[in-house]
Amino acid sequence: MTMTELKAPCRRRYERMTVMWSGTLTVGRREIGCIVRNISAGGATVQVDSPIVVSSVAAVLECPRVGQFRGKVVWIRGDLLGLRFSEKPQHVARALALTIP
Numbered sequence: 001m002t003m004t005e006l007k008a009p010c011r012r013r014y015e016r017m018t019v020m021w022s023g024t025l026t027v028g029r030r031e032i033g034c035i036v037r038n039i040s041a042g043g044a045t046v047q048v049d050s051p052i053v054v055s056s057v058a059a060v061l062e063c064p065r066v067g068q069f070r071g072k073v074v075w076i077r078g079d080l081l082g083l084r085f086s087e088k089p090q091h092v093a094r095a096l097a098l099t100i101p
Contacts, residue, residue: 014040014089017100023063025083027052027073036063037080039096041089043071047079059083066095 033049075082
């Protein structure tokens with residue numbers, strides 16, 4: 001088990017870090033302002049400024065603090081959504097390590 005994987009039994013494969021970062025979520029041709037609420041090497045929970053009604057769609061999260069990650073919307077609950085990154089977890093973990101001590 002690597003340091004980014006959780007040690008306790010849990011559905012999550014990677015440790016999540018609570019953050020409050022502004023960003024932009026692009027879904028199709030639509031750009032939506034957002035706040036990244038938590039993030040890991042595998043995905044993020046994002047609060048969006050305007051609703052998205054369809055899950056399982058491709059999306060791009062752009063956050064000035066860590067860069068840009070491609071992924072898929074895997075769940076939606078009100079103004080929150082779960083994004084699973086399609087990037088290699090090592091790539092995301094490297095970008096996060098440069099930002100989060």
